[in-house]
Amino acid sequence: MQWVGTAFPDLTKLTPFNEGGQKWVFSAVHPSDGDVVLKIIHPNQDPEAARREILAVQQIKSSRVPEIFETGQVTTPVGVCVWIRERRVHGISLRERLQQGPLNAQEILRLCLHMLEPLVLAEQAHIVHRDVKPENIIVDPNGDFWLLDFGISRHLTMSPLTRASSPFGKFTLGYAPPEQLRNVQTDIDSRADLFALGVTIYEAAGARHPFLSGTADVAEIIKRVESLVLPPLLLNCKASASFRDLIGAMLQKRRDHRPGSAAEALDWITDVIEHETTAP
Amino acid sequence: MDFYLQFGWGMMGMSRDLIRDWNGGTVILSPRDLEPKQLEPFSKSINTIENGRVLFDPQFYLPHSDHIRLRSHDYWPSAYSTGAFFVGPALDTLLSKLKHLNDELDSAAAILPGLLANEIDGDWLNIQNAILNAAKKANFSRPLCQTIALSADACRSEEQIVRLLEHSAQWKSEVYYLVCEHPRGSYLVTDSLWLSNLLDVIAGLKLLGSKVVVGYSNHQMLIAAAVKADAIASGTWMNVRAFPPEKFREALEEEERRKATWYYCPQGLSEYKLPMLDIAKKVGLLDQLLPVNMPIESAVALLFDGGQPSTVGLTEPQAFRHYLNCLKHQTGVSVKQTFDQTIEEHDRLLDEAEALLKTLTGSRIKGQLRDFSEAIEVNRSTLGALIATRGGVLRRRWSTI
Numbered sequence: 001m002q003w004v005g006t007a008f009p010d011l012t013k014l015t016p017f018n019e020g021g022q023k024w025v026f027s028a029v030h031p032s033d034g035d036v037v038l039k040i041i042h043p044n045q046d047p048e049a050a051r052r053e054i055l056a057v058q059q060i061k062s063s064r065v066p067e068i069f070e071t072g073q074v075t076t077p078v079g080v081c082v083w084i085r086e087r088r089v090h091g092i093s094l095r096e097r098l099q100q101g102p103l104n105a106q107e108i109l110r111l112c113l114h115m116l117e118p119l120v121l122a123e124q125a126h127i128v129h130r131d132v133k134p135e136n137i138i139v140d141p142n143g144d145f146w147l148l149d150f151g152i153s154r155h156l157t158m159s160p161l162t163r164a165s166s167p168f169g170k171f172t173l174g175y176a177p178p179e180q181l182r183n184v185q186t187d188i189d190s191r192a193d194l195f196a197l198g199v200t201i202y203e204a205a206g207a208r209h210p211f212l213s214g215t216a217d218v219a220e221i222i223k224r225v226e227s228l229v230l231p232p233l234l235l236n237c238k239a240s241a242s243f244r245d246l247i248g249a250m251l252q253k254r255r256d257h258r259p260g261s262a263a264e265a266l267d268w269i270t271d272v273i274e275h276e277t278t279a280p
Numbered sequence: 281m282d283f284y285l286q287f288g289w290g291m292m293g294m295s296r297d298l299i300r301d302w303n304g305g306t307v308i309l310s311p312r313d314l315e316p317k318q319l320e321p322f323s324k325s326i327n328t329i330e331n332g333r334v335l336f337d338p339q340f341y342l343p344h345s346d347h348i349r350l351r352s353h354d355y356w357p358s359a360y361s362t363g364a365f366f367v368g369p370a371l372d373t374l375l376s377k378l379k380h381l382n383d384e385l386d387s388a389a390a391i392l393p394g395l396l397a398n399e400i401d402g403d404w405l406n407i408q409n410a411i412l413n414a415a416k417k418a419n420f421s422r423p424l425c426q427t428i429a430l431s432a433d434a435c436r437s438e439e440q441i442v443r444l445l446e447h448s449a450q451w452k453s454e455v456y457y458l459v460c461e462h463p464r465g466s467y468l469v470t471d472s473l474w475l476s477n478l479l480d481v482i483a484g485l486k487l488l489g490s491k492v493v494v495g496y497s498n499h500q501m502l503i504a505a506a507v508k509a510d511a512i513a514s515g516t517w518m519n520v521r522a523f524p525p526e527k528f529r530e531a532l533e534e535e536e537r538r539k540a541t542w543y544y545c546p547q548g549l550s551e552y553k554l555p556m557l558d559i560a561k562k563v564g565l566l567d568q569l570l571p572v573n574m575p576i577e578s579a580v581a582l583l584f585d586g587g588q589p590s591t592v593g594l595t596e597p598q599a600f601r602h603y604l605n606c607l608k609h610q611t612g613v614s615v616k617q618t619f620d621q622t623i624e625e626h627d628r629l630l631d632e633a634e635a636l637l638k639t640l641t642g643s644r645i646k647g648q649l650r651d652f653s654e655a656i657e658v659n660r661s662t663l664g665a666l667i668a669t670r671g672g673v674l675r676r677r678w679s680t681i
Contacts, residue, residue: 187446229668245672256445256484257669268676 007074008038008083022151027088033069035088043079049151049161050082056150057086059125062118065147089148091140094204098134102207105237107143109273111204112246114145115197116266123190123262126156130188132196133175134203160185174212175199178226178253190262191255198250202233226253239276246272281504282306282511283611284335285604286496288520289313294597296325298604304331305608306388308495308513310520311353312339312528323385333388337457337495338378340393341429345529355381366410375411375418382422390420391457394427396525400440405447412451425493426453428481431525432463432474441477445484455510456485459495459523467522468500468655475503475662483507483670486681496523499549499607500652502629503659505614505622506666507674508681514607516600541599542650543583545569546606548640549633551650557589563643568636574609577602619675623663630656 004026005014011028017037018025022045026038041050057068066087074083094111097103103111115132122129130152138146152170154160171180177195179187203209211224230251232244246268252258259265284306285295291313299305307326314322319336326332339350343360350356355377357370365371374393382390392415397404408426415424434440448456460478463471482492486508494504497512498521504512514521542551548569552560560566570576570584579598583589610629616622637653640646646653666674674681 242676245675249672252669254442254669256442257673259673260487 003076004038004040007076011036011038011085014038030069030085033085033087035090036069036085037066037088039084039086040074040076041082041084043076043081045082046161047082050084052155052158052161053150053153054084056122056125056127056129056153056155060118060121060127060150062121062147064114064118064145065150089138089140089146091138091146094134094137094139094145094200097139098204098207103204105235105240108201108205108235109237109239109243109269109276110143111137111139111145112197112201112243112269113266113273115147115200116262116269118147119190119193119197119262120266122153122193128154128156128188128190129193129196130154130170130176130180131172132193133172133200137200154188156189172196173218173221174209174225176225177255179255181222181225187255189255191258191260194250194258194262194265195252195255198247201247202230202251205233205235237276238279239272242268242272242275281502281509281611281615283604283608284308284493284511284513286310286513286515286520287313288515288517290597291516292318292322294516294601294604296329298601298608299326299329299332301605302608304329304333306333306335306511306513308335308337308391309385310337310339312347312349315349316353319381320384323387327386334385335389335391335425335457336378336382336385336387337391337427338393339528340374340427341396341459341525341528343393343395347528350528366407371410371414372417375414379418379420382420387422389423389425389455390415391425392427394429394457396429396431396461397434397440398431400430400434400437400444405443408447408451412453423454425455425457426451427457427459429523429525430458430460432461435460435477435481436463436471436474438473438477441481444481448485449488452488453490455491455493457493457495458482458485461525462522465522465524467498467518467649468652470654470658472658472661472665475500475658476665479503479507479662479666480669482509483666483674487670487673487677489681496520498522499544499546499610500655500659502549502607502610502614503626503662505611506619506626506663507670508615508622508678512607512611514604516597516604539596541594541596542603543569543580543589543594543599544603544606545636546571546574546610547629547632548636548647549629549652549655550637550647551603552645552647554583554590554594556645556647557583559643560640560645561589563645565640565643565645568639571606574606577605619671619678622678623667626659626663630659 011030014026014028017027022042024040028036028038030036054068054071057065066089068084068086070085072083074081136149175196177192180192210230211221215221233247234240235243249259286308287310295307323334326334357374392411395407462469463474469475482504485492491510493511494501494509495513497514501512519527540553542553543557544551560569579594580602582592616625633652634656
């Protein structure tokens, strides 16, 4: 992919970083912005989706979401592509981290807090991430967590890009709540992200996925997501009971049984952490 | 949790006496059981008691009904057509008349008319919206209390309950008056799903910041304390202890009232006909039916004075008073400082009732259809479902709802 270097002459140390079904990702160094990530969206992807991803990050303005420095379009040998240049966060994905074993109680509490902070800002901007999962979370060398990839985020004030008649919406199986799986568009709000974060935390605490482990097929996973009640998540910490309740609430099948908003969940985890640090 | 009197047949004097004895309280007036000319004087007699309050339930559950007493009230529309009524001036007229009536009665809050939902569908939700909007235009000079009246089938459907709760977030009513038909017309409910959904509705409304009054309740609804309902309302006859839509449908002959006096044993959550108390005495178990840790009236105390209970002359009104006094006491102690303590309290109530009923049943002493034995597991499983679905949030928000 020599054309990348030609198209972005100001970037040095361009190194392929990752390639998914929707984009090519490179790490690079920018003369003024330093370490960056360059994402080039495949030309077969809807440019409107890319535009919305950019808009989401710009509107949310969270210190836990890598900042976008610049965006544009580039003509490539495979067609015209939208590109995004953003801050590179050094660290590993939570998925890679979990391959080493589960997080300890303090790390779990921190993960919950750090993910709820951007989700509250997203909620205020009427945006649902819709793809919270270990692959989209980076843990940096300081132990801070970053939320990535608003690629399938939903802007509640804009018309949806997925047709309402589709039996299934956009989601990652095992993390999306029932209403997102079933593409009930009017029911998708920030509480969908609370469910996905609940699954992520549950997985991170046990290093096993509560809905995917041991399943044979997609239908069984969907059935589990829609009906399996998980045992309470018990951490070895002073605020264990309250945290168990928070995660239990976030994992409820019905969104009206979850915390009423990401803001409510953030207040909750803040209290949990305060109790954890001040209780004798 | 507070306890309101649900007015029914023959409750005028008893309501006044009880409200006076209780140093205040609320009576929900029933236009089905009160003539127009009786409303204002009766209301005044309650309001003049210190801390006495009235609410007026317009009982507009089945507006097609042909109930002579309901139609005799000035606010009841002379012509009703479902389609036109809720989009035309007739609804404004109804609300305007109800505002006037609530002013005359000096009610504590205005209970709004609410249609019985056979199904919680778009039409019913739109009608609820129309009523609420018309009420806001009518400028009631008191808090509004929105009626939610559900058929047994609607209350059994989780899908419909979710629709109701999702929609109620837009209503933001200060108070809800919830009345739900019991499945299969039963007095004590043995359908866990119905009870669980009912608690879910109350919890959902409470978590949205509203108050909830559960009308037409009996002692099984003490479980509403688990979701911090603000009040339950009950009365004398069974038709004010369970919501019977049929009673508002047409001009029935005055119901045949079976003359049997039932004694309520609060720690057993069960009621017994007096001859059954005779048997309890004979087998040495009568003392176990004596209320524990709550005051009883002398007429009831006589049952336990050594004579044959059925011969001491406990009258039906005295038995009713005893029931209502007990329920007033039980509601008063049902809500505790925390969610867990409240659940423990209800569990304790169920355990105690279960142990007693086991002993009594062992001696063939049963409360027939008013025996709580079958309802115990229903209440227990309902609490289990509540803890699993809403326990965490209720535990956290208990002090603020």
